Amino acid sequence: MTATRGTSAPDVRQTDPGPAGAGPGPANGTAVPAVRIEAVSKVHGRGAGAVLALDAISLDVAPGEFVCVVGASGCGKSTLLSLVAGLDAPTARTLTVPGRPALMFQESALYPWLTVAGNVELPLRLAGVGRAERRERARELLASVHLAEFAQRRPHQLSGGMRQRVALARTLALDSPVLLMDEPFGALDAMTRDLLHDELETLWRQRRPAVVFVTHNVREAARLGDRIVLLSSRPGRVVWQTTVDAPRPRRMDSPETAAVAAEVTDRLRAEVRRHGH
């Protein structure tokens, strides 16, 4: 079976549904998945220094599902996202994604030659959106990450957290049916993060993208996810997953969230311990 990917037309998602529930597969594998990862492996480098970052990992994400991925440092979360985004070539069995997923990178990677607004407008510009409209969209997006007043600054004039928020706005500008986010709120204080959780949830409710959200904050995972997936370390595999059923909107400091977080933490602890760090 060779690798398949959807064509760039977003509606051609249903490529090879495959045997549902294979391996440590999707929890709600009944719907046609938005992202299908089936027995995908990835080796970084060659020869003696080669690292098997992902080993036959399988994961389906349903359309509109919000999946949070947690795992130890270096377990392959970022690698997984760049495979899904089509930026790296996997040693694949099957990797099926529609159109072009939007990926928010772990490093904010803003373009230093563009202003903040210019960075947010870029994907719109590349998509051929007209000047007035893209200016308006960028304004809205920057307002939603609370950076409206910084539109004309350059990236080097921003703090770390502000840069991360600009990168978020830029990713959201793509308005893709699949949203991949790599520790998007890692550099934000608790309050700003709370505000952005609300913004993200609102957006997700309105447009229902499928989200794969990597985070180290298990409470954040419990706050946002429909499902939480735990990856193991070198090689990365899905070792455990749980569905979060608590009603939305949830709160970071609610007892339900804390309970889910505690469970995930225990699992994570067990997993990390198994590896010695």
Added chain:
Amino acid sequence: MTATRGTSAPDVRQTDPGPAGAGPGPANGTAVPAVRIEAVSKVHGRGAGAVLALDAISLDVAPGEFVCVVGASGCGKSTLLSLVAGLDAPTARTLTVPGRPALMFQESALYPWLTVAGNVELPLRLAGVGRAERRERARELLASVHLAEFAQRRPHQLSGGMRQRVALARTLALDSPVLLMDEPFGALDAMTRDLLHDELETLWRQRRPAVVFVTHNVREAARLGDRIVLLSSRPGRVVWQTTVDAPRPRRMDSPETAAVAAEVTDRLRAEVRRHGH
């Protein structure tokens, strides 16, 4: 009163003790401070685009004290640390620090042309430490951040969290009496973070550096700090601080930690709300 800084000899710390407790000053201002920040301001840029990042901020850190700094995104935490580290020129009244503080930057900023071990060895090399000794030290430091086996890799081959840990090891290699850390564990999963908390606390107990630790995780602040300082946003000032008296070692998930964290969170929330985000 002109600005003063200690000469490079670490023992000349006692430069101008000044009036203790001036302004929203140090909580335990009785000892001769390791770091004295008195009415220090900082403007980024010039003319119309100038940003008053810090406004007459005062803060003393006693030798061996562990101070955690929290505050909203963009409130001036990183700016404060680079002033203390002597990398930026403040509009100062008084800024007194001994020798050379070690600063762990918010971005890991590893040198791509050096291996992981090479990065950690660099400060030792610059300090004139012999080859065998610095190799040994680097090995120890990398082991303490659980990256011993990655010593010969290049930075681009590491995950985000691994890079952050290398940067931590590199900073610790300086073995400075003042340790400035800018969100050092932001990209780490909960477990790795716990392990590193322990490592950091052990080190701090053994060598007793004065630590200024910027974090967005209030539990982390409560877990590690002797004192927690809350900065306001644009301009950054110390708006509130508290002393943490709970016995060490503490745990992230202990009720005492949670209680402190809750209080800090409330204050932070109030502060952020005051600013509208």
Added chain:
Amino acid sequence: TDGKTTLRLGYFPNVTHAVPLVGIGTGRYAKALGSTATLKPTSFNAGPDAVTALLSGSIDAAYVGPNPTVNAWAQSHGSAVEVIAGAASGGAALVVDPKIKSWSELTGADIATPQLGNTQDVSARYFLKQHGLSTTKSGGGDVHIKPMANGDAVTAYKSGAIDGAWIPEPYASQLVGAGGHVLVDERSLWPGGKFVVTDLLVRKDFAKAHPDVVTRLLRGQVQTVDYLKKEPAAAQQVVSEQIGTVSGKPLDPALVKQAWPKIEFTNDPLADTLVAGARHAESVDLLDPVDLKGIYQLDPLNKVLRAAGEPTVSAGTS
């Protein structure tokens, strides 16, 4: 354009090219060509470029020195060009530091020539050899021959980097002006005191296609040579100005005047001296043996000379 041929004529902004300079500058060439051809003068700074241009058909005729003449002939195996007239003779000398008073004292001296294998270079090597002084192509031997651009030779002499130069006019005069003395006027080394320094080369296919144009050009030249001899002062002025027009800076009239008597302007290509020069070059190993038979095509010139009542010239004895 209007049925008229264009005659593209190459020459150098140089005193030894006084014939074309004056012919063009006074309009004598254009007048002689009349309605048959338009003259398009093209100046060069170095013989090789003129030869390349001639061989590649970029120009139709060119005034060049004997060395490029032989090269053009040899490289094209005698197929591309022919010499249809001479233009100047003499005008080269060995000027040295006054402390050198005889051939024998040249031993160990550094002597500049314009370029390896050019007329003066060959003469220098040949006549030094005649006087028992060896040279090598790479500047060794009894006398160290150092080819360099003429202007650089003057600078080098002034700054003491060389002891003298075997060099054409007006540089020889400049060296004298800088304190050098003429050890040898090259004319004294040649039978009859004449040797060719400039002749007129034409592409064979052009000459075949436009014999009338060639004849008219020669007529213009003969008139010009006449003028040069009769009105030296005026001609010198034209030479100086014409060099200015071409190169952007007129040549000092005093220098032209000083150089003038050392050069003889003649329609005679001095065929024997060209051949002798080639033999000299062969003897100092700067030229592979070359058969120059047929390089001269002097019938049109002789026709023009006869018509003008002047003595005819010969294609030489060899």
Added chain:
Amino acid sequence: MATDTNHDGVRPSPVGPAASAGRAATPGGTAGGSGQELSGLDALELAGAGRDRWWARVGRGAWPKLLALALVLVGWQLVVWSGWKPDYLLPGPVAVARGLADIVPTADFASAVATTMRRAVTGFAFAAVVGFVLGILVARIRVLRAAIGSMITALQTMPSIAWFPLAILLYQLTEGAIEFVIVLGAAPAIANGVIAGVDYVPPVLVRVGRNLGARGVGLYRHVIAPAALPSVLAGMKQGWAFAWHSLMAGELLVTIANRPALGQLLGVYRDQSDSLHLIGIMLVVLAIGLMVDAGFGAVNGAIRRRRGMT
């Protein structure tokens, strides 16, 4: 260290209007308080910088240039006075200035400068186009890189005189021949700048660009070109120098009557061992070089400022 212009964390940071609104600045308290290595000169700079007018800034920028010029002139004059070489070989600055004063006001000189500049600009523009296209193709297409990548530097090492016969064959003795040698000289330099720039674009920026929807030309236009810009600019600077070298040589090759040019003048004065005017024309060439460099410098400064490199 004391006079660093870049990277130096220690930058002037006066109390701006915002700050002074907040609290009064302590008089004389702006200097210092920074790095341990803070010393005299730094303090001076910190104290002196701040809100000043553009003319003050230009003035500050100009005095080191004027000083350097003055030093050179004085040194030169001293050498001349020392009698090291006779003055017809090494004329003094005053003589050269007089010589320049003779030629600069002439129409011929103006026309020479104009001709040369026109050739330089058109040749360079053409070389830039060729260099860009070649550079991008070679940098990005693996097969081309393997095939002709090394050829670019090799071509660059070929001296202009070697190209003259070919230039004559191809273009006869026209302006085209001059442009040909300019392009052969400058295009490889620019292509090498482009290649170096593209080679060192941080991969993450390209990955981001792809994810944001940049494809093909869009990726070049919006990501790779701006990221490689500094290196491309450096290559263009080098290319300009090559273009000028080739131009000077080419103007010696192709002399068009009644169209004087700087390269030709340089050749003539050298040929006539006229040091006085030769040095004069060299000074003119230097002055043009300075002006062009000022242009490149301004662009470079703007890029650095925008990107926070200063």
Added chain:
Amino acid sequence: MATDTNHDGVRPSPVGPAASAGRAATPGGTAGGSGQELSGLDALELAGAGRDRWWARVGRGAWPKLLALALVLVGWQLVVWSGWKPDYLLPGPVAVARGLADIVPTADFASAVATTMRRAVTGFAFAAVVGFVLGILVARIRVLRAAIGSMITALQTMPSIAWFPLAILLYQLTEGAIEFVIVLGAAPAIANGVIAGVDYVPPVLVRVGRNLGARGVGLYRHVIAPAALPSVLAGMKQGWAFAWHSLMAGELLVTIANRPALGQLLGVYRDQSDSLHLIGIMLVVLAIGLMVDAGFGAVNGAIRRRRGMT
């Protein structure tokens, strides 16, 4: 896009030993599965790459070069056969090869190549030292930058012929004169590379270095130099080309007894309108250029690989 060599996220990633230990690789399943734009050539590359021997890699690297060479030769031969220009102006490859075969085995030729290479290497080494020092001083000392920064490019535009009279004054007709024009040609190019490199060192790397205790020379040695290395290398490449230009011109000027040199040969064959041998010597110059570029290319490749730029 299909043939990108850099930045392209889509890289070959075969199932290595580690992977196959974990699970069996699906046969034929290595290709594809990546970007939407994945097409024929990519697939080819993905499939073909992997664990191969160095000779296989060298072989793969060589065929495009050989193909390019073959194309050039065939094109050349076709032009010659077309009779566009007579063969004494544009000799064919076979004739040139025969001509080369005549001169290459001679002792004079070997000595010419040796002399020229020696001069190139020593002159370039000297220029590199001057260029480095000048570049670093100008890049980092504000006053110097203002004073002589622009001068560097201006000097670079000065053609070598303009320097000859000065070179003769200073060094008479010795090797020194040749080295002098080489240094004047190459040092500014290298200095410009150094300046460009230093200008664009990310400020955060310098701040980190300072904090780690790097001061003065240490900061250069351990931080600025390695960070600027790619740009310095690019400048050195350009400098090599300049050096070679100047060298060829200089060898025409200064001929030293019994010491033939390539520049001199180039001049002699041009003087004798001997296209056959002129083209032969040009090919030799090209070959040397290719070899030198291969050296630069290897260093550049090593840097990029280490820093994860490929």
